[in-house]
Amino acid sequence: xxxxxRTLLFGDSKSLVGxxxxxxxxxxxxxPAVVFLNAGILHRVGPNRLHVxxxxxxxxxxxxxxxxxxxxxxxxxxxxxxxxxxxAACDETRQAMxxxxxxxxxxxxxxxGICSGADNALRAASQDQRVAGAVLIEAYTVPGxxxxxxSYRDKILSLRSWWRLLRGKSELLNEVAPARPETRAEPxxxxxxxxxxxxxxxxxxxxxxxxxxxxxxxxxxYAETSPAYYNYRVLLRRPLRRARPGxxxxxxxxxxxxxxTPLDVQERLVEAIRQFCLGVGEGEAAAG
Amino acid sequence: LKPFFFGDxxxxxxxxxxxxxxxxxxxxxxxxxxxxxxxxxLRSHRSLRELxxxxxxxxxxxxxxxxxxxxxxxxxxxxxxxxxxxxxxxxAAEELRETTRGAGVALVGLRLGxxxxxxxxxxxxxxxxxxxxxxxVRGDAYLREIRASHGAWMSEHSRRPGTPSSGEVLGFPLPxxxxxxxxxxxxxxxxxxxxxxTLVVSSxxxxxxxxxxxxxxxxxxxxxxxxxxxxxxxxxxxSRVLVPGALLDHVSRWLEGVCA
Numbered sequence: 001x002x003x004x005x006r007t008l009l010f011g012d013s014k015s016l017v018g019x020x021x022x023x024x025x026x027x028x029x030x031x032p033a034v035v036f037l038n039a040g041i042l043h044r045v046g047p048n049r050l051h052v053x054x055x056x057x058x059x060x061x062x063x064x065x066x067x068x069x070x071x072x073x074x075x076x077x078x079x080x081x082x083x084x085x086x087x088a089a090c091d092e093t094r095q096a097m098x099x100x101x102x103x104x105x106x107x108x109x110x111x112x113g114i115c116s117g118a119d120n121a122l123r124a125a126s127q128d129q130r131v132a133g134a135v136l137i138e139a140y141t142v143p144g145x146x147x148x149x150x151s152y153r154d155k156i157l158s159l160r161s162w163w164r165l166l167r168g169k170s171e172l173l174n175e176v177a178p179a180r181p182e183t184r185a186e187p188x189x190x191x192x193x194x195x196x197x198x199x200x201x202x203x204x205x206x207x208x209x210x211x212x213x214x215x216x217x218x219x220x221x222y223a224e225t226s227p228a229y230y231n232y233r234v235l236l237r238r239p240l241r242r243a244r245p246g247x248x249x250x251x252x253x254x255x256x257x258x259x260x261t262p263l264d265v266q267e268r269l270v271e272a273i274r275q276f277c278l279g280v281g282e283g284e285a286a287a288g
Numbered sequence: 289l290k291p292f293f294f295g296d297x298x299x300x301x302x303x304x305x306x307x308x309x310x311x312x313x314x315x316x317x318x319x320x321x322x323x324x325x326x327x328x329x330l331r332s333h334r335s336l337r338e339l340x341x342x343x344x345x346x347x348x349x350x351x352x353x354x355x356x357x358x359x360x361x362x363x364x365x366x367x368x369x370x371x372x373x374x375x376x377x378x379x380a381a382e383e384l385r386e387t388t389r390g391a392g393v394a395l396v397g398l399r400l401g402x403x404x405x406x407x408x409x410x411x412x413x414x415x416x417x418x419x420x421x422x423x424x425v426r427g428d429a430y431l432r433e434i435r436a437s438h439g440a441w442m443s444e445h446s447r448r449p450g451t452p453s454s455g456e457v458l459g460f461p462l463p464x465x466x467x468x469x470x471x472x473x474x475x476x477x478x479x480x481x482x483x484x485x486t487l488v489v490s491s492x493x494x495x496x497x498x499x500x501x502x503x504x505x506x507x508x509x510x511x512x513x514x515x516x517x518x519x520x521x522x523x524x525x526x527s528r529v530l531v532p533g534a535l536l537d538h539v540s541r542w543l544e545g546v547c548a
């Protein structure tokens with residue numbers, strides 16, 4: 001056994017549930033630690049259990065990670081107090097980093113998320129100087145005109161199902177997570193309503209631009225036929241032009257859907273993220 | 289609730305203990321909740337967490353756990369085996385007995401989790417009650433069903449249509465040995481009196497579940513049918529799915545009745 005895992009309860013009311021994965025031999029204090037954020041309402045194991053697979057692969061490479069459930073998702077208790085999900089997700093991600101700093105001495109972090117998890121990773125990264133890298137997978141499926149006509153066309157209905165689930169907009173969430181007023185107050189989500197969850201395009205471009213300026217390493221992963229990839233091409237290429245060589249890695253995976261159902265595609269995804277996270281570690285070591 | 293790892297430390301199982309709460313507990317039975325496999329596990333996680341919470345509020349100690357090679361438990365999907373899963377159920381039941389200092393054990397399982405609960409009950413003769421929610425009655429039919437779903441999903445979302453023998457279903461490995469074990473799974477061949485009391489509950493009148501064990505002696509097998517969207521179904525049902533509150537409440541009341 002080359003890794004060890006333990007459960008943790010953390011956050012203001014010690015009600016956020018997380019699993020910490022570490023190399024068995026320890027020694028992770030000088031390496032960045034990775035935080036996996038929920039993809040929509042799927043619990044912390046991630047779509048197709050990808051977060052678990054990634055956590056264990058990274059531990060074998062000497063990196064610690066935490067996968068956890070935001071309040072109201074998975075095993076974590078719903079929060080009270082009427083804080084927006086976007087705000088709570090940032091606060092809780094910061095608390096997850098605090099926990100990793102306290103429990104294994106980590107000083108820098110990689111935030112990783114799929115779909116809405118990537119949205120939250122970007123938002124949290126832009127607010128915390130400790131973030132040295134971000135893995136943004138299928139991020140920002142901003143449903144503008146291009147989104148609707150691009151690629152999927154007749155598949156948009158089932159895509160929308162996925163979109164709702166991973167954006168945390170399923171009726172399931174409304175039913176069982178009453179402490180989430182911003183989604184509960186919405187009418188049934190017949191159409192994507194990006195303004196409730198997503199930033200404006202300008203804010204998105206500005207966030208990415210700030211991270212580039214700060215020297216944060218970015219790994220952007222897309223399914224080739226995904227509307228998220230379309231958005232990357234029309235929105236993000238410009239702010240990414242200012243990145244220094246090697247700062248941004250873009251992976252475009254063929255023959256897959258939004259959640260990487262084919263196992264061989266999952267392997268390519270895992271390998272890309274493994275390489276990226278190791279690169280962030282090397283960058284940190286060189287800087288330190 | 290308390291998340292923790294338990295069992296063999298070289299391949300620990302992830303579990304969540306929902307302690308008995310309220311003034312009606314703890315009851316004389318604790319409840320082990322068995323999750324289903326693959327996409328059904330992901331889809332139904334919220335409903336089973338909600339069920340565990342309701343049971344705990346009704347005074348039951350509950351242990352909800354992930355099978356080996358699934359969820360947060362140790363092991364990779366390619367190593368999943370039915371026989372190991374049966375050992376996992378036994379380990380979880382033993383863990384709950386220790387936690388509750390010797391209370392009896394009821395098993396609740398959804399889909400393949402229900403089948404595992406029934407097989408464990410038949411083998412151990414130690415379960416005092418069984419709740420089988422849309423159990424997989426015939427493994428061969430289940431395999432056909434999930435492979436067909438995989439093929440349909442792949443042809444819709446990927447340029448490479450899936451093939452039934454590809455060793456994967458809807459994002460999860462389906463190792464050959466597991467598939468072979470599932471192929472021969474048939475709950476009809478299992479003794480309907482494996483536990484003193486059993487509830488077979490179905491999400492939909494058209495599911496096979498309620499026809500299980502029709503020849504059982506009077507008073508052993510109760511049945512209930514609800515008509516919510518099955519929480520474990522893939523694709524189109526996903527965005528409309530609700531936690532089936534009436535079904536969960538029925539399970540809780542039935543178990544309270546067993547304890548009465």
